[in-house]
Amino acid sequence: MANQSIPDTPLFDRSGSIRGYRINKMAMALGQAANREAFKENEEAYLDRFRLTAEEKKAVMSRDWHEMVRLGGNLFFILKISAIDPTPITKIGAAQAGMSHEDFLYERLGKRANG
Template sequence: MSNNTPIAQTPLFDRKASIRGYKLNKMAMSLGEAPNRIAFLADEEAFLDSYGLDDETKTAVMSRNWHEMVRLGGNLFFILKISAVDPTPIIAIGAAQAGMSVEDFMVQRLGKKNG
């Protein structure tokens, strides 16, 4: 028995999202190669422009708005390549996706207590 009830505020990565996020995902995957990481770090906006990202997507990437990148069609597995360049802890991305502070995410989702 399957439950097709959508989870509130959770973007679905379907065909439409895949098409929408193609350039974002292609750019993110390219960060697996050292020369691309160097170019990204040297001039992020120019690097994003070289992949033809629109202003909305560029803003999401440059502000590291993980939830927005997913909403715009970013595949989380590809977007994680962006986080590796900074580096951004995956827990911070999980907290952003859940709309929580890192501290609350650690306690509520991972059962970790502060201190």
């Protein structure tokens, strides 16, 4: 469901929390070293342990941050996934804003990508 006051912004409410239970549980488990290793060794098998749907697995495996949130992922939980790659938080912010990383850096932070 989109937030009515901010168009195209997923609202993390009770229904979103319920919808995102599997993806959030999986992401929180990445706080344990053994789970991070299992994720790195065989990402799909790790996701299967948490019974992620095909849609959820696709979002995680393609690192589609916006889609993970749309599916009920709590940004604070799915950031644990970004620590494995590692993915700069500004790239996640750009994805959430629907912007290129370079545009996000400039328009939101006043920085040029190369300087």
